[in-house]
Amino acid sequence: MTHRWRMRAALLAFHEGTLPESERRALAHHIEGCPACAGELRRLAEADRLLRGAQPEPRALGPEAACALFERAYLASAVAERPTQPGFWRPLLGLAVAASLVFLLWSLGQRTYLSHNKTGTTIITRKSNPVPPIRIVRITPPSKASDRHGPRTTAPPPKRYVIRWKPRLWRRYLALGRHWHRRHSLPTENRPEIRFAQNRCAAGTRFAEALALALVPRYGEMPVPAREEAPAPVESRPPAHLFVMVTNAPEKPEALHVAVTQAAEKEAGTARVAAYQMDRMGGRAVTEYTVATEKNGMTSTRYTLAAIGPDLKMTYLAVQTASASEEGAKEIKQ
Amino acid sequence: MDNLITVRYFPRMDVPDETSWLAAARCGERWALEQFYACYQPQIYTLCQRMLAHSEDAEDAMQAAFVKAFRALPHFRGESSLKTWLYRIAMNEALSVLRKRRGETAPLGESVAVADGTLPVAQRVAVQTALARMKPDHRAILILRFWEELSYEEIAAVLGISLPAVTMRLRRAREEFQKRYEGAP
Numbered sequence: 048m049t050h051r052w053r054m055r056a057a058l059l060a061f062h063e064g065t066l067p068e069s070e071r072r073a074l075a076h077h078i079e080g081c082p083a084c085a086g087e088l089r090r091l092a093e094a095d096r097l098l099r100g101a102q103p104e105p106r107a108l109g110p111e112a113a114c115a116l117f118e119r120a121y122l123a124s125a126v127a128e129r130p131t132q133p134g135f136w137r138p139l140l141g142l143a144v145a146a147s148l149v150f151l152l153w154s155l156g157q158r159t160y161l162s163h164n165k166t167g168t169t170i171i172t173r174k175s176n177p178v179p180p181i182r183i184v185r186i187t188p189p190s191k192a193s194d195r196h197g198p199r200t201t202a203p204p205p206k207r208y209v210i211r212w213k214p215r216l217w218r219r220y221l222a223l224g225r226h227w228h229r230r231h232s233l234p235t236e237n238r239p240e241i242r243f244a245q246n247r248c249a250a251g252t253r254f255a256e257a258l259a260l261a262l263v264p265r266y267g268e269m270p271v272p273a274r275e276e277a278p279a280p281v282e283s284r285p286p287a288h289l290f291v292m293v294t295n296a297p298e299k300p301e302a303l304h305v306a307v308t309q310a311a312e313k314e315a316g317t318a319r320v321a322a323y324q325m326d327r328m329g330g331r332a333v334t335e336y337t338v339a340t341e342k343n344g345m346t347s348t349r350y351t352l353a354a355i356g357p358d359l360k361m362t363y364l365a366v367q368t369a370s371a372s373e374e375g376a377k378e379i380k381q
Numbered sequence: 382m383d384n385l386i387t388v389r390y391f392p393r394m395d396v397p398d399e400t401s402w403l404a405a406a407r408c409g410e411r412w413a414l415e416q417f418y419a420c421y422q423p424q425i426y427t428l429c430q431r432m433l434a435h436s437e438d439a440e441d442a443m444q445a446a447f448v449k450a451f452r453a454l455p456h457f458r459g460e461s462s463l464k465t466w467l468y469r470i471a472m473n474e475a476l477s478v479l480r481k482r483r484g485e486t487a488p489l490g491e492s493v494a495v496a497d498g499t500l501p502v503a504q505r506v507a508v509q510t511a512l513a514r515m516k517p518d519h520r521a522i523l524i525l526r527f528w529e530e531l532s533y534e535e536i537a538a539v540l541g542i543s544l545p546a547v548t549m550r551l552r553r554a555r556e557e558f559q560k561r562y563e564g565a566p
Binding site: 055056059090091094095097098099100101102103105106107108112113116117119120121123124 | 411414415418422423426427430431436440443444447448449451452500504505508509523527528548551552555558559562
């Protein structure tokens with residue numbers, strides 16, 4: 048410790064009054080003849096004066112806020128469920144850890160097989176034999192001679208994929224699962240847009256974008272009334288906004304609905320938001336929203352396509368034309 | 382008929398002696414925890430408010446501190462006073478909030494009202510600005526020493542450091558404060 052540090056410590060102790068009496072007298076004598084130490088002492092006193100002088104008033108919570116905070120803290124601490132004798136669970140915890148270790152060691156010697164059939168069911172079996180490396184095998188029945196030379200008389204057997212499960216290849220399994228889902232699980236009857244989206248997906252396009260692009264011509268062909276023509280009745284008026292939601296989070300349809308509604312209201316200042324179709328398709332929820340916009344007596348008819356991913360972010364994909372309502376046409380004529 | 386009567390629940394604000402409720406509080410009795418809360422809530426809120434200089438942050442830190450205190454009360458061994466034990470929990474919560482804020486703009490106090498009003502407003506603002514820009518540990522020890530008026534032993538118990546470390550940290554905190562105060566515009 049240098050002399051300067053020792054002097055600072057001594058001066059602080061002198062200032063705090065914690066120095067022994069003999070040292071205090073000696074230091075006081077030194078300070079009288081040392082302007083640097085006297086200045087340092089003055090700076091200490093000034094800092095203390097500033098800090099003590101700027102002490103804020105004690106602030107208090109209101110009684111209701113204090114009570115609410117107590118309730119929250121009490122509930123969060125879950126003291127009602129807390130055992131009165133702390134530490135009783137420690138032997139149980141040790142037993143649980145030991146049981147987990149035993150199970151882990153046992154399961155390491157096992158192999159897990161995951162297989163899919165056409166109905167989408169998953170069968171998990173365990174075998175103790177070692178397995179060859181991972182690969183996908185398409186199982187097809189042996190062809191018959193009659194099939195080669197003539198029309199097939201019987202229905203072809205369902206294709207089966209056998210995937211041997213290895214945790215390190217989970218990304219590949221995920222991609223395979225998506226592929227399988229797109230190709231085999233979506234109901235495509237009377238849904239040409241889904242077939243179109245599947246074909247686009249096979250070409251490398253994302254499913255949401257492909258589905259939205261498929262829906263653009265479908266709704267673009269709806270009649271849009273011209274300004275000079277008589278306005279269409281309200282029932283047949285085309286939707287002002289069309290929101291298409293494609294998500295991989297089917298467990299949160301309400302949250303997605305709220306997100307779409309809020310985005311629609313923010314975008315269009317809408318008067319009403321109508322969800323007229325909601326369909327679950329094996330892990331994907333597809334919802335189409337129509338939003339009619341009415342501002343200052345005019346009803347704008349625009350088409351907006353948007354896709355929402357699992358992160359609840361909306362991506363606009365297409366926006367089409369606008370037109371006027373009956374009141375708007377009257378105003379324009381005037 | 383049951384819905385006609387609404388009972389609004391408030392904890393008692395008259396605080397009896399600590400010994401009358403501490404044992405029950407350690408067993409998780411609600412009435413005793415209410416006494417514990419009523420006894421120390423004003424001090425803890427003031428401490429959090431002075432440390433964080435923001436009402437909402439102070440409420441959050443105080444709530445987190447009481448949650449931890451309610452959970453840890455059965456393990457309280459009584460080696461220090463209940464006040465310093467609770468101060469330590471609250472100080473840790475406030476310091477964690479301050480450390481999370483590092484890199485953000487340090488908020489000034491919502492109010493520069495002082496207890497005795499000895500300093501002019503400009504000096505009060507300069508002092509609080511200097512404190513807001515200091516390191517969290519230095520700010521904590523200055524607040525404990527000058528605003529909470531704790532002794533060195535109590536500061537050591539609250540911060541979990543030794544007495545020489547308190548002296549050293551207090552000296553460094555003073556130096557940083559002087560540097561920040563004199564460098565403030």
